[in-house]
Amino acid sequence: MKIPLNNPYLTGNELKYMKKSMESGELVGGGEYTHKCEDLLEREFGAKKVLLTSSCTHALEMASLLVGLGSGDEVIVPSYTFVSTVNAFVLQGAEPVFVDMREDTLNMDESKVEEKISKNTKAIFPMHYSGVACAMDEIIDIADRHGLRVVEDAAQGVNAKYRDEYLGTIGDLGTYSFHGTKNYTCGEGGALVINEDGFIERAEIVREKGTNRSKFLRGEIDKYTWVDIGSSYLASELTAAFLYAQLEELEKIKKKREKTFGFYHDNLKDLEEEGKLRRPVVPEDCEVNYYSYFVLLPSEKKRNSVMEKLKNSGIQATFHYIPLHTSPMGAKFGYKKGDLPTTEKVSNRLLRLPFYTEIEKEKQKKVIEELERCV
Ligand SMILES: Cc1ncc(COP(=O)(O)O)c(C=O)c1O
CATH class of the missing domain: 3.40.640.10 (Type I PLP-dependent aspartate aminotransferase-like (Major domain))
Known part of the structure; x- marks a missing residue:
């Protein structure tokens, strides 16, 4: 699959x-x-x-x-x-x-x-x-x-x-x-x-x-x-x-995505409690639109190995942005690695999971099972 x-x-x-x-x-x-x-x-x-x-x-x-x-x-x-x-x-x-x-x-x-x-x-x-x-x-x-x-x-x-x-x-x-x-x-x-x-x-x-x-x-x-x-x-x-x-389906689409988000969120709770990953945080004053789902792994090395293992199981999970201050253009503006410690520490541990409006439950289940196996 x-x-x-x-x-x-x-x-x-x-x-x-x-x-x-x-x-x-x-x-x-x-x-x-x-x-x-x-x-x-x-x-x-x-x-x-x-x-x-x-x-x-x-x-x-x-x-x-x-x-x-x-x-x-x-x-x-x-x-x-x-x-x-x-x-x-x-x-x-x-x-x-x-x-x-x-x-x-x-x-x-x-x-x-x-x-x-x-x-x-x-x-x-x-x-x-x-x-x-x-x-x-x-x-x-x-x-x-x-x-x-x-x-x-x-x-x-x-x-x-x-x-x-x-x-x-x-x-x-x-x-x-x-x-x-x-x-x-x-x-x-x-x-x-x-x-x-x-x-x-x-x-x-x-x-x-x-x-x-x-x-x-x-x-x-x-x-x-x-x-x-x-x-x-x-x-x-x-x-x-x-x-x-x-x-025209502004709310209908949001509701469908809310379910997808909730399924990952509920089922990854145990792994978070075991300290194996961190789930997204939504502060009380924010109402999200369920754009994506990601997890933070304990290290960059772990993130990369999990990403590779998921890929080998046919699951497309990806990293997200390379911080702009560490890019070649960032260097042109005088920035270098070490300038923004939290950005650097967090971004290289982030893994985005498959997430879209009509993703099937069995696909989400497979992603969760694979994560349980390899985090
Ligand atoms: C944060 C952010 N800004 C801007 C853009 C650019 O959007 P567009 O592809 O519509 O130009 C994106 C697209 O992925 C984005 O995620």
């Missing part, structure tokens, strides 16, 4: 909506399905404005442009994140200032943020690992006291909450991913969440190659033209049609 790490879930309405979009002749983004997705996300999450984008990477790039990050600016960011969180502003000439992680949630350690602030700091980009929220109250408080912008990388946090607020709607801007590996997917896609009125008009322009085409489409002007910098960040209508079928 082969067990993949991921396997996208289909609701069954994807083709129907794509066909409708094809038959309408409306393939260019910004049409009916784009608006349906944006309206649904705004309504469900109480977001001020949501703009569908071609990826979360692009939404992060838009956020960097909107915040006005550029040469000489510094951005405080976790090292344990996907490259896009950082590339987004490095592309504009800004520099990452990496902050160490919390050992419980694996998110950026809010107690270490303030000491990283310099006269060049312009923004904080927290990333909610595996849909578990960063300590946003503390982060927003620091940002407010120092006049910094906050951009949430909620790529993995769609439909997850911190206290009473949905992830992505708490900072000045937030970003979502609908990549093929995510809870709600369209292959490649994303969204920018705009929580401050002042960014809305310019965000529409930046998404439309620096033109005021959105205003033109709404009939507010009679022709559109080049008014600012921008790029091609709009998702196509076909993508939006596919995504809408998924977003």
